[in-house]
Amino acid sequence: MAVTIDDVARTAGVSTATVSRALRGLPHVHERTRAVVHRTASDLGYVPSKSAATLATGRTRTVGVLTPHVAKWWFAQAIEALEDELRASGYDLLLLAVPRAAAGRRPAFDPEQLRQRVDAVAVLSVPLTGGELDGLRRLHLPLAFLGASVSGAMSVRVDDVGVGRTATEHLLALGHIRIGHIGGDPEEAWNVHAFVDRRAGWMSALRAAGLSPDHDLDVSGALTVAGGRAAMSGLLALEQPPTAVFVASDEMAFGALTAVRDAGLRTPQDVSVVGVDDHELAELFGLTTVRQSVEEQGRAAARMLLSTLAGTPAHSNEHLLLPTTLLQRVTTGPGARAVLPDR
Amino acid sequence: MAVTIDDVARTAGVSTATVSRALRGLPHVHERTRAVVHRTASDLGYVPSKSAATLATGRTRTVGVLTPHVAKWWFAQAIEALEDELRASGYDLLLLAVPRAAAGRRPAFDPEQLRQRVDAVAVLSVPLTGGELDGLRRLHLPLAFLGASVSGAMSVRVDDVGVGRTATEHLLALGHIRIGHIGGDPEEAWNVHAFVDRRAGWMSALRAAGLSPDHDLDVSGALTVAGGRAAMSGLLALEQPPTAVFVASDEMAFGALTAVRDAGLRTPQDVSVVGVDDHELAELFGLTTVRQSVEEQGRAAARMLLSTLAGTPAHSNEHLLLPTTLLQRVTTGPGARAVLPDR
DNA sequence: CTGTTAGCGCGTTCAG
DNA sequence: CTGAACGCGCTAACAG
Secondary structure (H helix, E strand, O other): OOOOHHHHHHHHOOOHHHHHHHHOOOOOOOHHHHHHHHHHHHHHOOOOOHHHHHHHHOOOOEEEEEEOOOOOHHHHHHHHHHHHHHHHOOOEEEEEEOOOOOEOEOOOOOHHHHOOOOOEEEEEOOOOOHHHHHHHHHOOOOEEEEOOOOOOOEEEEEOHHHHHHHHHHHHHHOOOOOEEEEEEOOOOOOOHHHHHHHHHHHHHHHHHOOOOOOHHHEEEEOOOHHHHHHHHHHHHOOOOOOOEEEEOOHHHHHHHHHHHHHOOOOOOOOOEEEEEEOOOOHHHHOOEEEEOOHHHHHHHHHHHHHHHHOOOHHHOOOEEEEOOEEEOOOOOOOOHHHHOOOO | OOOOHHHHHHHHOOOHHHHHHHHOOOOOOOHHHHHHHHHHHHHHOOOOOHHHHHHHHOOOOEEEEEEOOOOOHHHHHHHHHHHHHHHHOOOEEEEEEOOOOOEOEOOOOOHHHHOOOOOEEEEEOOOOOHHHHHHHHHOOOOEEEEOOOOOOOEEEEEOHHHHHHHHHHHHHHOOOOOEEEEEEOOOOOOOHHHHHHHHHHHHHHHHHOOOOOOHHHEEEEOOOHHHHHHHHHHHHOOOOOOOEEEEOOHHHHHHHHHHHHHOOOOOOOOOEEEEEEOOOOHHHHOOEEEEEOHHHHHHHHHHHHHHHHOOOHHHOOOEEEEOEEEEOOOOOOOOHHHHOOOO
């Protein structure tokens, strides 16, 4: 059916070994022969069989990408960047969505299924159980984590504690005292690390300013617009609502802004809101946020994996921390209540 | 290195053929033998080599997904649905982003590279050149288009002409006469079909109402928030601005709403806006929109492909049209200017 | 119901 | 610089 390397060899009048060498750019092939082989290969429309090559070499030229979501902003961005970088180096991207939680607890993911299917694995903020992580390690494949770091594997992420601290310090600098926090619901089993860290940053900044975090102002919600909205509603309903809130993701922050509007209040006069991500719609909302470049994280992770695959073992245990930037827009300000002494 | 089928055969005391049959659930295997094989396979941690199976059968159990974008809402939704449905049937998803336009014209995509790598292809609103389409057809693989339909291949989409008509009729029913249209820039090379159709629906509805579409009110922009914002700004700057606008995607509609706000106007009092998609943030904006379920389209396409692969040739040339629904929220209404006779 | 055997298409020694 | 021959791990006849 399909044209094989033998067909090319035969019509080019050389052996299959020569075709293989010529086409893969290996040395020890006369330029004339190489040219002939290239020509007849393209004349015949020869496409090497990937599976045959894999079977022969053990290498798949495929990278597995493990993700809990594909349509969520952060993940989609990361996947796009990974795909672009991998394809540029001739690698295929095998997309593997880790099954959703059926009833709270998702079926254990079996890393063994990746054996002999990929040369490396990128893990996108998937909260793996210890067993799953061990299984992944047992594969002895280059492993890169995005948005989390795990000992003994490469990782690319931002300093999430720093993110929380930056956002909170911004609010403190504006004169706010009652600063709330809306984090990701720990029940939702993804990206936990990031949200735990961001919360820690919030607390740390408050403490450094001599304030003690108020339990009532520390809430969490689903990592969605609706979750942020509900959480903010709760905060605003408090007897002493916060004058500023650090929301641990832009999507939740959008919801929080809606809750502010619903309550008949305004930002930043009545309450300041700062998010994290710089989601593409953040500018639309005028949302002040701590920007992270997911695209760069994705590309960096891909390059780490690729260079490890290329035999540069330098990265094999590297933990890369990418910078973040506070983007001040219009949802944060001194605020009327913050300026007036309220004691 | 890895444990092979021979290892299993040997330690189970049977032949490789029996192991193969037993593990794949083929008939003509004694239940006792099957049980033994299963046990020793799992004891040994046997994982079949996919490439060996592919080489032997010619089938890859992989479906290629061709997409121009992965992080855009519509595409991410579709990919997620496809992945879920494919994985449920044991198929891998090979993600292939068609390279972006370098300078307007992207490098031709070569479908031959898919040969021997996938069993079927899903094409997500990629505007293919005739040559590319022919190349894809020459693969003789099951082909499913999402968001567009092409003769001689399966497709799943919504009735985009109907979408444009529905949105426009809604506006007409509210009493609007000067109804604008913001479409996708034809220069942007994706999803063109859908945007052409939606525009046609707009025109058709106007004509059916005895109105003739006003050229000044028919604009287009980049398929982004910024694009919609710019386009709407232009419309509002007109001497006789529209009192209602049909925006061909929610993302653009978000931008349009911003432009309305920027101009010191309000929806729906000053201008009504209706979008398309029901983007996850549409509710937040109170945006009236024509909803389409991308997830269902993705699942349907996957199932068509899968059943064709399973040998049910019923679908081989099926064109599925999924329903859409007008979701009336708060960005559309009679509007002050529409109600007052303006002659 | 089970075993034997011959490929699938390529990479890779090892000779020349 | 080039060719011959083997093996990667599995499936699919064909025998039995």
